Amino acid sequence: MQLGTRWAVGEQPPSSLPEVVAYAVSTVEEELVATDVETDGWRWTLTWLEGKPVVELDDGTVIRYNQAEDSATITQPVEPESTDYDEV
Template identity: 55%
Template sequence: MIQLGTRWLVGDEPPSRLPQPVIDAIYEVEGELAEQGVDASEWSWTLTWLEGKPVVELDDETTVEYDPETDSAIVTAPEG
């Protein structure tokens, strides 16, 4: 089954079909950006599905991937 991806703005509610650890990680990343004073109001998250697992990428290339074996999210920050 192919699942279509979606986009949403930083600060908006993530799609409810995402696993809770991924949603939690998205909110954590957004909180860190706010703490750092980054204006991410125009940034978007992009959700794609790879082999049935969600991969969420922010415009700055921060990615959040889901590990179903441990029911956890892996956040990868952009290098720079």
């Protein structure tokens, strides 16, 4: 059984993460910096599902590991687009 952990944005991710997942974490963090997103107090949460890491950021971004391909998939939350019917 593997236990998960949490760490702050900008800190070193756990060494138990596959390299491609750690790279995906840094890619997300670089994008947040580039777009001036305020991340004070944001944390990553690592859980292990069926022996594979799943990493989730407080904003809902999820990184999943595909062991067969040694790849990581980043899924970011989608902000709803406003329409003419949205209240002002």
